[in-house]
Amino acid sequence: MTNTQAIDAGLMAAVREFVDREVLPAAQAPDANAAFPHAVVEGMRRLGLFGTMIPKQYGGLGLDMVTHVAIMEEVARGWVSMAGVLNTHVLCCDLVLRSGSQAQRQRYLPRMASGQLRAAFSLSEPHAGSDVQAITTAATRDADGAWRLNGHKRWITNGLGAGLVFVLARNNPDAKPPHTGMSCFLVEKEPWAMAGTGDNAGVAVTEIIDKMGDRGVETTDLLLQGYRCPADRILGEEAQGLGRGFVQMMASMESGRISASALCVGVGVRCFEVAMRYANERHTFGKPIAEHQAIQFKLADMATKLQAARLLTQHAARIKDSGQRADLEAGMAKLFAGEASKEIADEAFRIHGSNGYSKSSEVERLYRDALSLVAAEGPSEIQRMVIGRSLVREYREQAEAAATAPVKHSRMET
Numbered sequence: 208m209t210n211t212q213a214i215d216a217g218l219m220a221a222v223r224e225f226v227d228r229e230v231l232p233a234a235q236a237p238d239a240n241a242a243f244p245h246a247v248v249e250g251m252r253r254l255g256l257f258g259t260m261i262p263k264q265y266g267g268l269g270l271d272m273v274t275h276v277a278i279m280e281e282v283a284r285g286w287v288s289m290a291g292v293l294n295t296h297v298l299c300c301d302l303v304l305r306s307g308s309q310a311q312r313q314r315y316l317p318r319m320a321s322g323q324l325r326a327a328f329s330l331s332e333p334h335a336g337s338d339v340q341a342i343t344t345a346a347t348r349d350a351d352g353a354w355r356l357n358g359h360k361r362w363i364t365n366g367l368g369a370g371l372v373f374v375l376a377r378n379n380p381d382a383k384p385p386h387t388g389m390s391c392f393l394v395e396k397e398p399w400a401m402a403g404t405g406d407n408a409g410v411a412v413t414e415i416i417d418k419m420g421d422r423g424v425e426t427t428d429l430l431l432q433g434y435r436c437p438a439d440r441i442l443g444e445e446a447q448g449l450g451r452g453f454v455q456m457m458a459s460m461e462s463g464r465i466s467a468s469a470l471c472v473g474v475g476v477r478c479f480e481v482a483m484r485y486a487n488e489r490h491t492f493g494k495p496i497a498e499h500q501a502i503q504f505k506l507a508d509m510a511t512k513l514q515a516a517r518l519l520t521q522h523a524a525r526i527k528d529s530g531q532r533a534d535l536e537a538g539m540a541k542l543f544a545g546e547a548s549k550e551i552a553d554e555a556f557r558i559h560g561s562n563g564y565s566k567s568s569e570v571e572r573l574y575r576d577a578l579s580l581v582a583a584e585g586p587s588e589i590q591r592m593v594i595g596r597s598l599v600r601e602y603r604e605q606a607e608a609a610a611t612a613p614v615k616h617s618r619m620e621t
Contacts, residue, residue, distance in 0.1 A: 214274050222281045225250055230285030234423065235569055243368065244423055247289055251322065256282070256293055258320030261300050265316035272462070272524040276469035280517070283473025284480075287576045288423025290470045292325075295364040298463040299326035299373050302391070306455040308444045311393070315371065325398065327369035328463075329360045329429060330456060339375070339453065340385050344431065346376040346392060352438045354378070356392060356409070356431040366427030367412050370398045373442065374431070375452050382450065391442035391452035394434065409434030420575030460584060464537040465527060467584040468520040471544035474577050475513045475551040481569050482509065482555035485562075496558070505554045512551055516544035535601070538593035545580055545587060552577035 233244045251257065259275045261267025270278075275297070283290035300319050303312055318324035335341040344358025356376055363372065372394040382388025394410060396403050402411040409432050416426045441448040442455055483506060486497035496502045523536035552574045556563045563570045581587070 214277055215270075218268075218274075219277060219281065221254060222256075222278055225254060226281055226285035230282065230289055234286035234288070234572065237566075243425065244289070247286075248292060248322070251282070251289065251293065255320075257296055257322035257325075258300070259293075260297060261304070261316055261320040265312065265320055267300075267316070267320040272465060272527045273521060276465060276520055276524045279466050279469035280473040280476065280520075283470040284477045285473075286423055287470055287474050287579065288421050290473060291364050291421060291424045294463065294466045294470060295328050296322075296326050297466060298328050298459055299371070301459045301462045302328075302373055302442060302455060305459060306391075306443045306448065306451070308439075308447065310439070311442070311444070315393075319371075324371055325365055325369045327363050327365040327372045328456070329363050329366075329372050329374045329394075331360065331362045333359055333361050333428075339457075340389075342375060342377060342389070344374065344376040345380070346378040346390060346436070348378075349435070354392065354436045354438065354441070356394070356434040356436055358431050360429040360431070362416070363427050363429055364424060366429055367401075367415060367425045368398050369396070371395055372410075372429060373456070374429070375456055379450065386453035387450050389453040390449050391455050392436045393440040393442060394429075394431070394436060395440070403434075406435075419578065420572070421579035461527065461533050461537045464541040464584045464590075465520060465523045465533070467580065468516070468523065468537070468540035468544040470583065471541070471548035471577075471580050472513065472517050472520055474573060474580065475509075475516060475544075475548045478548075478551045478555040478570065478573050478577065479506075479509050479513055481573065482506065482558045485559055485570075502558060505558060509551045509554050512547040516540070516547045519543050534593055535597035538590045538597065541584055542587050542590035542594065545583070545590070548577045548580055 229247055229250050233247050255268050256278060258267030259270045259278060260272070261269070263269040279290050279294065282293060296319070300316065303315055303319070307315070315324065319326060330339050332342050332344065344356065344360060346354045346356050348354055356374065358376060360374065366372070374392045374394045375389055376392055377388055378390045379388030396407050396410050403409065411430045412427045413430050414428045416428070418426060438445055442452065448455070483497070486502050486506065487495050489496050519540040523533055523540040526533040526536045555570050556574050559568060559570050562568055565571060585593070
């Protein structure tokens with residue numbers, strides 16, 4: 208693995224043992240009125256999983272992306288919701304590391320690394336999902352230089368438990384192109400409070416979205432009504448961050464998509480495990496159904512898709528670790544892994560037959576959780592747009608350079 212660390216076998220063994228002992232049992236608890244699994248999250252804090260990619264100087268583990276995605280796959284194997292708690296948070300850590308000022312790194316990263324401070328990422332609005340440039344959340348400057356935020360955000364993972372929310376808002380509605388008039392504001396709030404008071408007045412969670420799957424982590428909206436944000440809480444501060452929020456948050460989506468791909472792989476792994484176990488325990492016509500060719504074909508397809516999704520995810524992680532742009536590889540990984548996870552869950556469900564439809568069946572929950580990943584970090588249609596644009600851009604760059612320099616091979620040829 209060029210330019211990457213060797214994966215720590217001891218750490219991975221500790222994560223797997225934790226997942227088997229604490230995460231999997233919690234995941235199968237009845238979820239109709241289940242409380243947030245604070246004990247499981249505390250276990251992830253003890254393992255240092257909130258700071259996987261934060262440098263050691265700030266109290267993190269200082270791991271590379273390849274190791275991080277291996278951890279995320281393992282946690283998602285146990286329960287995609289717990290991986291979701293980490294995924295959004297780690298994306299926000301990447302934002303601070305990549306675009307934050309030194310003062311912001313010192314202020315936030317040690318508490319984010321320990322999990323004392325959980326973070327959330329806020330782009331979407333009720334009328335603007337993947338069309339981020341259509342957001343209407345507004346930031347206006349007060350006379351003393353602070354900013355007032357007004358708007359309605361939606362689909363925020365960790366939205367209630369987070370103490371820090373990275374909010375994209377429009378600070379210049381007349382900017383051309385529009386994305387140059389957007390900034391990322393660091394909204395501090397009281398964790399688990401539906402409405403802020405004091406310095407946090409003007410920020411409120413008005414809905415916890417009741418979801419089909421991924422029910423172990425809260426997904427919320429966020430209402431901003433005159434929330435006062437000091438000027439030094441623009442990501443990168445005003446000198447480096449004003450008008451750059453769209454670019455900052457889109458750049459970190461590379462890491463988010465690679466991590467989301469690992470979540471898809473993790474859910475697929477667990478679907479395969481429970482399907483294989485059931486196929487060997489369930490007997491028809493005098494033998495385990497695993498000995499029937501029709502079931503073996505399903506298992507073969509599941510395992511092949513799973514391995515391909517894992518390899519695409521690991522490849523994207525290596526590209527990211529090398530310091531190269533990885534939007535193409537991240538898009539490919541998320542596109543394939545997201546679709547594969549859904550297909551693997553469907554086959555696992557079919558192998559269980561009518562028993563899979565029971566709420567007591569693990570595959571019933573896994574099926575719903577797999578569907579939750581279809582739109583994570585952008586649905587397949589968005590990934591295809593990212594991939595297509597990247598391929599066209601790469602071709603044109605090579606064509607322009609061909610006349611004056613030796614032909615550089617496309618990443619698709621290596």
